[in-house]
Amino acid sequence: MIGKDAQDRYQELAKKWLNKTITSAEREEFAKWYNSNQDAPVDIPAAFVESEKNHKARILHKINQAIKYNNSPINKIGHIRWISIAAACILSLSIPCIYFYLRNKKVKSLLVTHQKAQIKNDVSPGGNKALLTLSNGKKIILNDVKKGVLANQGQTLLNKVKDDQIVYEASPAQTTGSSEIYNTISTPKGGQFQVVLSDGSKVWLNAASSITFPTIFSKTERKVIITGEVYFEITKNKLLPFKVMAGKQTVEVLGTHFNINAYTDEGMIKTTLVEGSVKISAGKNVAILKPEQQANISNNGSDKIGINTADIESILAWKNGSFQFEKAEIPFIMRQLARWYNVTVKYEGNVSQRHFTGSISRNVNLSELLKMLKYTGIDFKIDGQTIIVAS
Numbered sequence: 001m002i003g004k005d006a007q008d009r010y011q012e013l014a015k016k017w018l019n020k021t022i023t024s025a026e027r028e029e030f031a032k033w034y035n036s037n038q039d040a041p042v043d044i045p046a047a048f049v050e051s052e053k054n055h056k057a058r059i060l061h062k063i064n065q066a067i068k069y070n071n072s073p074i075n076k077i078g079h080i081r082w083i084s085i086a087a088a089c090i091l092s093l094s095i096p097c098i099y100f101y102l103r104n105k106k107v108k109s110l111l112v113t114h115q116k117a118q119i120k121n122d123v124s125p126g127g128n129k130a131l132l133t134l135s136n137g138k139k140i141i142l143n144d145v146k147k148g149v150l151a152n153q154g155q156t157l158l159n160k161v162k163d164d165q166i167v168y169e170a171s172p173a174q175t176t177g178s179s180e181i182y183n184t185i186s187t188p189k190g191g192q193f194q195v196v197l198s199d200g201s202k203v204w205l206n207a208a209s210s211i212t213f214p215t216i217f218s219k220t221e222r223k224v225i226i227t228g229e230v231y232f233e234i235t236k237n238k239l240l241p242f243k244v245m246a247g248k249q250t251v252e253v254l255g256t257h258f259n260i261n262a263y264t265d266e267g268m269i270k271t272t273l274v275e276g277s278v279k280i281s282a283g284k285n286v287a288i289l290k291p292e293q294q295a296n297i298s299n300n301g302s303d304k305i306g307i308n309t310a311d312i313e314s315i316l317a318w319k320n321g322s323f324q325f326e327k328a329e330i331p332f333i334m335r336q337l338a339r340w341y342n343v344t345v346k347y348e349g350n351v352s353q354r355h356f357t358g359s360i361s362r363n364v365n366l367s368e369l370l371k372m373l374k375y376t377g378i379d380f381k382i383d384g385q386t387i388i389v390a391s
Helices: 004-019 024-034 044-050 052-066 073-078 105-110 330-341 366-376
Strands: 097-099 131-133 139-141 148-153 156-162 165-170 182-186 191-196 202-205 210-214 222-233 242-246 249-253 257-262 268-275 278-282 285-289 293-298 306-309 322-329 344-348 355-361 379-383 386-390
Touching: 004 024, 202 210, 242 257, 249 257, 249 268, 268 278, 278 293, 285 293, 322 330, 330 344, 330 355, 330 366, 330 386, 355 366, 366 379
Parallel strands: 097 355, 165 191, 222 242, 344 386
Antiparallel strands: 131 139, 131 182, 148 156, 156 165, 182 210, 191 202, 202 222, 210 222, 222 257, 242 249, 249 278, 257 268, 268 293, 278 285, 293 306, 322 355, 379 386
């Protein structure tokens, strides 16, 4: 164990190391500490250019071990200042909340990935899984097939180019034409996938989501239908508007980046604009979104369109490989976990007034994520494919 002054010093040096602003003297000091109790000492200058990424986890682990001078969960969070990370724990008497701010994007994903799961009955994270349904009804499990051409749909080839992506490759003379041939790509719970449409537009599917689309877009419009959560990067084409049908709403764009969350169990259809502009239509209501705005429409109520400022980083966290919550209620968090880990959630007691702010990689086992959430004062247990939540 080391004193608090030493903790602060090593955290400061670690920050400089990661940001590559460390001086020669500081590098020597940092290297001495970093290599303590290590069989194979590391040349810190070489690590900068050769293997920086490989050493981040060890730095984080050493800082983590060094600051465990108090077994109190509050002190573990309230006093721990990770590498370039500020963590604060604020408990409210009326609404128990926890604020766990992670300020360094570089090491957010390292927060718990270096730890081993300590729950025997654990659940692994989701991965690249999807089902492709062709126009003739044939089904292809995309995560099972090898890279290469999967099928020929009219004048379009379906090519699996990566483990998590397929591309619809239309011949140059057939970028538009008959839209009678439709395909559907759907992800199960615990799955995610990407597809590049015949016009070059890129699509990311979150867990328990789907997109139905023509293999060749028509000469008058580009239209797709989605369920669940999908992120789009649309290829610009002023002559062919791109339309997305999601529940009761229609999103129309010419070329832009946006995210649609249309899970039926969320109560609201949320469309978030990253760049460009989109037109939202629901019944007789129409709204135009600007970048960093979000449109909200009730799944079961009126067609009224509400607009608010969006936290883009939190909303797109799923696409970038993490969970990120801002004052989120536990049921909202549990719905996300249920989709990604393919589990069922059961509640014991009233936990609706608990909130959480924090970030964690989507690549960790379920137990690691639940460990973070336990600091809200709620107990979590894993029973097979079921999470039991108790206040």
